[in-house]
Amino acid sequence: MNLSNLMLHAHGSLSAYLAVGALLFAIGFFGFFRHRTLVGMLVSGELILAGASLNFMAFAHFRAADPVVGQVFTLFIMGIAAAEAAIVLSIMIAVYRNYHSIDARDLKEMEG
Numbered sequence: 001m002n003l004s005n006l007m008l009h010a011h012g013s014l015s016a017y018l019a020v021g022a023l024l025f026a027i028g029f030f031g032f033f034r035h036r037t038l039v040g041m042l043v044s045g046e047l048i049l050a051g052a053s054l055n056f057m058a059f060a061h062f063r064a065a066d067p068v069v070g071q072v073f074t075l076f077i078m079g080i081a082a083a084e085a086a087i088v089l090s091i092m093i094a095v096y097r098n099y100h101s102i103d104a105r106d107l108k109e110m111e112g
Contacts, residue, residue: 017058025051049081
């Protein structure tokens with residue numbers, strides 16, 4: 001296989017990008033409900049947002065008349081992910097100071 005054929009196959013198609021984005025979203029969704037610690041939930045939430053970003057970028061690249069729209073949505077998602085990480089990390093520090101654990105199942109006392 002020569003270099004031009006390799007570059008042609010490396011570009012991919014919309015369905016390939018959507019499959020990878022759906023896989024990231026599904027792994028994140030499963031991990032969010034499967035993990036017991038807040039750190040695992042945070043990482044799973046980031047995977048969900050990464051899957052959504054990949055789908056926005058794929059649709060913008062292959063289908064949109066103006067690909068900048070998908071890039072703008074992805075920038076907003078990245079900003080939301082950064083804010084989410086900062087807020088969750090501060091909550092985890094506060095929870096660990098009070099309960100000496102970051103296990104989500106040990107936090108039953110927080111229910112109002």
